[in-house]
Amino acid sequence: PRDYYTTKSAYRYLIGKLTAWARSFQGNGTYPLENFLKELHLENYLKPNTTYDAISSENAIQELTKKISLTEGLVQRGERIILTGDIVNERTYLILNSLKKESELRLGKSGNYYLILLGHLIFSAFMVMLLFLYIFHYRKETGRHDIRISFFVSLLLIMSALSAFFLRYQVVSLYLIPFAIVPILINSFYDSRIAFVVHVIIVLLVGFWAPNSFEFVMLNGAAGLTVLLRLSNQFNRNRIFFTALLVVLTYSILFYGKHLIQEAAWKTIDVKYFGYFVVNGLLLLTSIPLIYFFEKIFGFLSDATLLEISDTNQPLLKKLAETAPGTFHHSVQVANLAEEAIRHIGGNTLLVRAGALYHDIGKMKNPQYFIENQVNINNPHDQLEEINSAKIIIEHIEEGVVIAKKYNLPPAVIDFIRSHHGNSPVMHFYKLFLKKYPNDQSSLSYFKYPGPRPRTKEVAVVMLADSVEAASRSLKSYTPQSINNMVEAIVTAYLEKGQLNDANITLKDIEQVKKLFKERLQNIYHLRISYPE
Structure with a gap:
């Protein structure tokens, strides 16, 4: 007999056995005992005595699954697997991979793990x-x-x-x-x-x-x-x-x-x-x-951001070009000089260009007080005391920082605005002040920029390029000698005042920068041939 029956299969099995037994006594013909058994409705008395245990069944399945071999093929003891120069076919690859996994498994189970x-x-x-x-x-x-x-x-x-x-x-x-x-x-x-x-x-x-x-x-x-x-x-x-x-x-x-x-x-x-x-x-x-x-x-600060903010179509630079066109042109020239210099001595050229383009944005507040914007107008400084004139000039630093933060410029670019004059004095107005008051040496603090001094070679180069480009506009004659003397005087003055002491720039770098400035300015202001009328 089967080990397990459902209620229906158990009933059929019981009736079948009883019917066969009754027939063995009665022979062929009618089967009153068989009819009697059907009338008893034995199905009503059959009750299951076995229930399904899901947990035990799952455990049994897991045990049987573990016994299933995951490997294929057989390697005999002493059998050669592969030699140097042999081509690795599919079977050899499976054997080698199996060997690797088995070795790692044995190592993991041993104390050497x-x-x-x-x-x-x-x-x-x-x-x-x-x-x-x-x-x-x-x-x-x-x-x-x-x-x-x-x-x-x-x-x-x-x-x-x-x-x-x-x-x-x-x-x-x-x-x-x-x-x-x-x-x-x-x-x-x-x-x-x-x-x-x-x-x-x-x-x-x-x-x-x-x-x-x-x-x-x-x-x-x-x-x-x-x-x-x-x-x-x-x-x-x-x-x-x-x-x-x-x-x-x-x-x-x-x-x-x-x-x-x-x-x-x-x-x-x-x-x-x-x-x-x-x-x-x-x-x-x-x-x-x-x-x-x-x-x-x-x-x-990524190169992508520096390229983006260096676009002269940026709203702030367009505003600078409209409000203070002379300052904008000066900033572009400073950017060209500084970028070329930093490329030669090593540094972040994109950062230098961005810093140079924005270093004078504070001049937008009072553009008419800066000489590059004074076209066909009287100089308003003629009506002011030297200390007041210096104050207006110095204020373009703090104004630039405020504007830069308003337009969410990166801190590294703001550092150019804050440091491109260091803590040096506004020498033009300070000298005029000393002519009037030769004995007043205590007022120097009123003429000094707030600083700090440049702390990177990029800002230091922009400081030098800013002064050199501005001074070049005031030269009476553009000869190699006059340009050479002007560049040497400006750089020497900054060195003597210690304005470059905090920057990671060497004297060798400074010499290269001076040489490049002289070459570029001579190219810009080269003498032209006088053509006959």
């Missing part, structure tokens, strides 16, 4: 230490700001966490993670050197865990270098797109080139990896919104 974990921690700690040593040795200014350090650490943790997730669950290939986005993001706020160092540290960290570490490090290291060679230090959305395309080509060329070297066959090429590389390149395009995201989160 903790030693392996300790080794991973030591390696990771050492790589992070190298990163910090580089920052504090070669980028001391960066190392002094916790927010900048936290930015690098955040990128390292994010990329490591993504890699750990991909490696742990093996849902997709590790090549889908756009590691080349790291140098794009860092290069937007800093420079290519530190971007490459951080990228290499992250790739080495992840590569230590990744399968086929050499291939992983080679491909991602080359992709990061491609990004930095293409982008340089100038942000451009079109460049981001073409950079992503070059990264896809770099991955593909190196990956399939390595495959041909090892396999020497076209048929074994796996095309799906090209799909991974294309998706990787598309994910690099997310760097554009991510730059703005990190800029707001960490308070950075």
Whole structure:
């Protein structure tokens, strides 16, 4: 009999047995006993004595599932698996992969697991230490700001966490993670050197865990270098797109080139990896919104923002051009001089240009009091005392800061407005004051700008370019000698007054800046040939 019956099947089984028994006594013919059994309605007396236990059933299923073998095939003891130079076919690959997993499993179950974990921690700690040593040795200014350090650490943790997730669950290939986005993001706020160092540290960290570490490090290291060679230090959305395309080509060329070297066959090429590389390149395009995201989160100033605010069609610059056209033209000339100089001595050219364009926006309040705007009008300073004139001139610093904050200019640009005169005096009016009051030496404080002095080479260069460009307009003759004397006198005066002492600019840099200023001014004010009438 069956072990288990439903109520219906049990009734049928019982009736069948009883009927067969009755027939064995009565033979052929009528079966009164059979009719009697039907009239008893035995189904009313049948009750289940067994119920379904879901928990016990699930446990039994789990036990049986565990006994199912997940492996395929068999390797005999002493059997050769592969030799150097052999082609790895599908069966060999399965055997090698199985061997790897089994080895890792046995190591995990043994006491050596903790030693392996300790080794991973030591390696990771050492790589992070190298990163910090580089920052504090070669980028001391960066190392002094916790927010900048936290930015690098955040990128390292994010990329490591993504890699750990991909490696742990093996849902997709590790090549889908756009590691080349790291140098794009860092290069937007800093420079290519530190971007490459951080990228290499992250790739080495992840590569230590990744399968086929050499291939992983080679491909991602080359992709990061491609990004930095293409982008340089100038942000451009079109460049981001073409950079992503070059990264896809770099991955593909190196990956399939390595495959041909090892396999020497076209048929074994796996095309799906090209799909991974294309998706990787598309994910690099997310760097554009991510730059703005990190800029707001960490308070950075990206090249994209500097390019945007340096556009002369910006509302504030258009207002400056309309309100104080002479000041606007002066600012553009200062920007050209300073940008060229900082490009030669090294620095942020985009920041210099933006700072130079906005450094005199405070003059919009009283444009007529500044000589570059005095066209066909009398000089209003003729009606004022020297101290009052100096006060109006000095006020353009504080007014500029107020206007800049109103228009949400970045703090780094506001620093140009605040520091481009340092704490030097307004010498023109101070000299006029001393002619009237030669014995009054205590009034110098009324003629001094509030400062502070420039603290970066970018602001220092704008300070020099501002004074040189303004002074060049007052030269009576534009000869190489007069331009040379004018530049030398201005720079020497700033050095003697210590206005450049707080800036990270060297005497060698200053000599290069002076040389470039002289060349550019001679090109601007070169003598023209007198043509006969």
